[in-house]
Amino acid sequence: MGPRGGQMINQVTIERIESLRTHYRELTARHPEALEQIARGETAESVHQSNAIENSTLSLEDTEKILAGGLPSATHDLREVFEASNLASVTEDLLKPTAEDAGGTLTVDRILRWHASLLRGIRDDVAGRFRQGDEWVRVGSHLGANPLFVKELVDRALDRYVTGPPMNAIERIAWFHCEFEVIHPFVDGNGRIGRVLMNHQLLGQGLPPVIVRARNRRVEYYPALDAYSRANRHDEMTRLLALLVLEALHKRIALLTSPEVIRLSQWARNVGMRGNVAANRAKRQTLPAFRVRDSWMIAADHRG
Structure with missing residues (x-):
């Protein structure tokens, strides 16, 4: 699907983000280690929220215990423990400042490598590969793309992200996230990988990673995906992402400039x-x- 939709974010919002991004970049140059620690300090919360969107029952405290090498306080399915530790591993890989992944070009190989890490020990039979054969998936009333064409559609989306119609960075990233989720290229792990890719693209634009919150997913995140699935509109996702980016920028600037x-x-x-x-x-x-x-x-x- 091509990028299309109603009014995205207005010029005032674009200018606010650009002004904050300029300040953020100045702080990045002066305090690279501090900003890296802020991002790493968000790992548990980011993992918890992304898994909660997929209906994980782990609390933030459970997630923190798992990432520290322990076990959750209550009885939880072992799958949820793997989901937390695996997503944390992918997130840490994403944040490595010296790694080739940090802000580098997004490729199919990179997407598949992160997916393999995400599903390791959970679904090794489908980890690190796109859907194939008769592996159809459905989310609610939405049917993912025909497995025969998944690779082609992902390639096309990656190309259009780079060479498609002119859009500001937030709009382009929001569009790609919607397109990726509509394709639903994997048997499992689509949402979590999609949000990892969103943060990879933000980092590539000199912006901080964001946390999509689970609490309001039914009134914000899911309707934004549904608007794209039903009407090819990514305006709602663009507005949501703009708010999340503003919040992430405000957090980092406050922590580094306020007592x-x-x-x-x-x-x-x-x-x-x-x-x-x-x-x-x-x-x-x-x-x-x-x-x-x-x-x-x-x-x-x-x-x-």
């Missing part, structure tokens, strides 16, 4: 703003707030 970050509710009391107003502004990213462990935070010295 303290505090809960948004405390900040709102300090400046005389109603809590629900502050929360709504945070969701719209008209306040430079960001989530840590699903709690909204903000630089204590922010005025606005």
Whole structure:
């Protein structure tokens, strides 16, 4: 499918992202190790949220224990333990600043290598390869692409991502994510790999990785994918991704330029703003707030 849709993100949003990206790049040049540690510090939360979108029952605390080499506190399926540790391994590989993967060209070989790592010990029979033969998949009412044409469609999407109609970086990445999920090239692991690829593309554009949250998936993420599947519209995904990118930028800038970050509710009391107003502004990213462990935070010295 070609990139098409309704109004994407307005010029004001594009300019805000570009201004913050310029600041972020300056901080990256001065504090590369700090920014690497911030990204690595998000690994458990990123893994937890991505798996939760796929209905994993592990909590964030369970995920942290697994990534530290332990076991979850309650009885969980062994598959969920592998899902957490494997996705963490892929995420760590994605974030390696000196690796060829960091911001490099996205290729089929790279996608298959990450998929092999994701499903290792879970579905070794389908790990590291696209669907083939009679391996049809369905998500709700959506039927993935014919297995016979999956490789061709992924190749075409990768090419169109680079050479297709002019789009800003956020719109192009959002379009590719929707196209990848509509193709649904794998028997298993499509959503998690798709979100890894989204972050790989963001890193390649000099932007930080984002965390797609599970809590609002039924009112934000799933409807955005559905809009593309049904009407070839990627505008909803573009707007969602723009908000996530703004949040990731705000977080890194606050952590590196402010002496303290505090809960948004405390900040709102300090400046005389109603809590629900502050929360709504945070969701719209008209306040430079960001989530840590699903709690909204903000630089204590922010005025606005």
